[in-house]
Amino acid sequence: MSLSPLLALTLPTTVPLQGFLAVAAVLFCTGVWGLINSRNAVRVLMSIELMLNGVNINLMAFSSYLDGQLIRGQVFTIFVITVAAAEAAVGLAILLSLYRNRDTVDMERFNLLRW
């Protein structure tokens, strides 16, 4: 293997835990930014899904690196996926109802309860 020393110079030996956590952090912050700044209500729901996926990556990384025998993080991830599916269904139903009543999906015009 003539390629092996070159790879060993440039790459770490295994994927570090910090790498997964960094990806999850960037994904979560992207989701937060999209949640605040989206004007389309469907995109707000998509941003929530991005944030949930960031949290799930965190749970899975900790479960694999720090809790290898009792993988409780994976069980929590399955529960989070379940709740996310329920949330998506109810959220999109609310969105359809809003669209039927206001004839728009612009978040700035859903201001009936604005103080």
Added chain:
Amino acid sequence: MSIADSTQFLCFLALSAAVLLGALGVVLLPNIVYSAFLLGGVFLAVAGLYLLLNASFVAAAQMMIYVGAVNVLILFAIMLVNKKETLAAIPGLALRRILSGAVCAGLLGLLLRVDFTTPWALPGPASVGEGATIRIGEHLFSDYLLPFELASVLLLMAMIGAIVLARRDVFSSDVITGEGVDQGLIEKTRTPLLLEKNLQTQPVLEKTP
């Protein structure tokens, strides 16, 4: 260092790049349909990250539930509410974006600092590897039995709630008094109720000569 390790690392880099670029595309692309398809790509890449973490069952669940159900649901919602509308300009939108971007960057900096400065208790216990599915099943039917059953009740409630919210409710008789509802009201529910332009007069039908 073996070839398997470097392959794993390269896969991690590729999947991370797919996740991060896809997430940026979901948030920033002007066309919402492209955003929805990119969201499916992000879900698939996250499932790949789960495979790198020795979690084949959760990766399969992610693919079936997120890509197969949630993403399709979002695409259907886009089809149902897809209306070309020109968004009214808001004063101070650019300032708002910059401020929220600064807040999110600060949050990201905080998270990354915690990530890279905390002394994690590594290496932890050895991974169960392929036995993960069996271990998840044991958890779900012993110490996580109550959340498991509650999740089924939650899914049932979400299903009923989504149906109730999304259907166009027209009763043939009044719920309280039992009197019949006239068809004019039923026709009226087809039009949006809370439109701002609700007050303007109906267009007068032109008389045919």
